[in-house]
Amino acid sequence: MSAKTNCDYCINYAYDEEEDYYECQMxxxxxxxxxxxxxxxTNCPYFRMGDEYKIVKKQM
Structure with a gap:
């Protein structure tokens, strides 16, 4: 049985500042x-756990 996914933790779920809401970028x-x-x-085939440390490394 597959685990449920949560969009809040997905790297593809991004905030759109212009529209002021979150959206799936897939x-x-x-x-x-x-x-x-x-x-x-649930069981999204595009789900990828977001890695905040990778994001910070790119900003440095």
Missing amino acids: SLDEDEYARFLKNSF
């Missing part, structure tokens, strides 16, 4: 996008 098909909007997007 190109989702219609069914995937509907599940994403309903917050029932």
Whole structure:
């Protein structure tokens, strides 16, 4: 059984400052996008755990 994913921890879930909201940056098909909007997007094939340390290293 696969573990559930949480978009809040995904590297592909980014904040859009211009629109003032978070969005998935992956190109989702219609069914995937509907599940994403309903917050029932479990076992996402695009989920990648965000690594804050890698982000900080790029900023240095």
